Amino acid sequence: MKLSSVSLEEGSRRYPKNKRKDLEKMKNLLGQAVKHKRFGKGVITALSENKITVCFAESRKLFLFPDAFSGYLTLKNDSIQKKVERMNEERLRELEAEREKLEIETRHRRRMYTSKRSLKSQVAYNISEDKAEGLEYVETGCVLSGPMKGKPRVPSNVQPNSAVVLTDCGNSGEDDRCIIGIGMAGEHFWGKECEDGRILMHDRYQLILSDENRISFWKYFKREAFPARWGKIPFKYFQNQTMQKIIRDICIQAEGTEQEEEIRNLYRYFCKVNRMEEDGEFA
Numbered sequence: 001m002k003l004s005s006v007s008l009e010e011g012s013r014r015y016p017k018n019k020r021k022d023l024e025k026m027k028n029l030l031g032q033a034v035k036h037k038r039f040g041k042g043v044i045t046a047l048s049e050n051k052i053t054v055c056f057a058e059s060r061k062l063f064l065f066p067d068a069f070s071g072y073l074t075l076k077n078d079s080i081q082k083k084v085e086r087m088n089e090e091r092l093r094e095l096e097a098e099r100e101k102l103e104i105e106t107r108h109r110r111r112m113y114t115s116k117r118s119l120k121s122q123v124a125y126n127i128s129e130d131k132a133e134g135l136e137y138v139e140t141g142c143v144l145s146g147p148m149k150g151k152p153r154v155p156s157n158v159q160p161n162s163a164v165v166l167t168d169c170g171n172s173g174e175d176d177r178c179i180i181g182i183g184m185a186g187e188h189f190w191g192k193e194c195e196d197g198r199i200l201m202h203d204r205y206q207l208i209l210s211d212e213n214r215i216s217f218w219k220y221f222k223r224e225a226f227p228a229r230w231g232k233i234p235f236k237y238f239q240n241q242t243m244q245k246i247i248r249d250i251c252i253q254a255e256g257t258e259q260e261e262e263i264r265n266l267y268r269y270f271c272k273v274n275r276m277e278e279d280g281e282f283a
Contacts (some may be wrong), residue, residue, distance in 0.1 A: 029065075029084075033076040036061075066091060087126050108188060112273065118157045122243035123164040123185075123199070124217070125235045133208055134250075137198040141234050152197025153233070161273040163243050163266075164199065164235075166208075167217050174229060177210050178218040181208040182247065183229050184269060205266045213254045213263070218244055240274055248279055 029044045029052060036042060039056045046053035052065045054073070063073060066088040075081035125138050140153040166181035183206025185199055220242055249268045254260045271278045 002159060013100075028080060029075075033081060034073045035071055035076070037071075039188075072255055099171050112160050112187070113275070115159070117159070117161055117240065117274065120237040120238075120239050121157045121159055121162045122238050122240055123155075123158060123162055123235050124238060125166055126230045127166050127168060127234070129168050129170070129208075133169070135166075135183065135201050135206065136162060137200045138166075139234065140194075140197045140199060141232065142197070152195065154197075155191035155194055155199050155235070157184050157237050158191035158199055159191065160185055160189060161240075161270075162191075162199075163247065163270055164201070165217075165243070165246060170206065174226075175218070175223065175228075178214045179217055179246065179250070180214055182206065182250065182266065183275075184265075184266065198256050207259065207262055207266070209250065209254075210257065210259060213250060213257060213259055214245075215249060215253060240276070244274070244276055258280065 030047065032044050033148050034042050034044060034054055036054070038058065039054075039061060042054040042056040042061075045055045045060075047065075047213070048223050052063050052066050052068070054061050054063060066084050069075070069081070069084045070088050074086050075084065121276065128136065142148050143151050143153055150282070162185040164183050164185065165179050166183070168180050169175075169177035184202040186202050189200045191199070247270055249261070251260075251267050252265050254263045268278060270276075
């Protein structure tokens with residue numbers, strides 16, 4: 001009776017790293033006697049990926065490993081049987097963890113794409129350029145008066161559909177404020193649940209604009225509607241449609257530059273999470 005197995009080298013190509021130890025353990029099963037509830041006594045003759053071959057008196061059968069040992073197959077060797085049972089228990093725990101993770105992600109996606117959007121869930125943020133690169137979060141500042149004075153300001157309008165335009169006027173004065181960067185809020189960030197005053201930024205959809213792609217902040221807002229200075233609150237809300245126009249205009253500005261594709265990807269993502277129709281030119 002010929003016995004065969006999968007080499008560790010082949011197994012490393014087919015299996016995730018955390019499964020390679022299972023493959024090593026499987027090699028110990030070759031030649032082991034087993035008993036099946038229906039087919040009776042047999043011998044394990046081959047291992048292939050996550051399957052084992054068992055030769056019985058009148059047939060040869062293929063079984064999933066270690067699934068088959070949870071109710072169908074029993075090893076004659078008690079020591080190896082217990083090891084396989086532990087492997088099966090570990091696998092079941094991993095499957096349950098994956099199921100729970102998928103369930104959480106499904107609930108998140110449902111919430112993300114069905115929850116009600118505030119008409120003003122976009123953010124203009126005041127930040128100096130030397131602090132704008134590679135942001136993990138932007139701070140909301142503190143409440144300036146009332147019973148919550150000194151507590152972190154809650155960014156209640158900010159959701160995963162929110163984009164944050166980073167603005168700076170340098171030493172030139174408020175009239176020269178321009179958009180120096182843009183980024184989406186984190187995919188799992190919900191402002192109403194924020195307690196530390198930090199708007200988490202998306203780890204993929206954010207960028208600092210090159211000088212050639214920067215545009216004036218006041219192109220989209222009436223200068224006279226704002227105070228002479230930005231003030232102590234670092235962020236301001238504005239309408240979703242205005243943000244779409246800003247990102248679209250940056251797309252146009254970035255045509256033919258190194259940032260063209262990056263900003264277009266951000267624009268597509270923004271439209272998707274805001275359930276907005278993309279401009280046909282950038283779809």
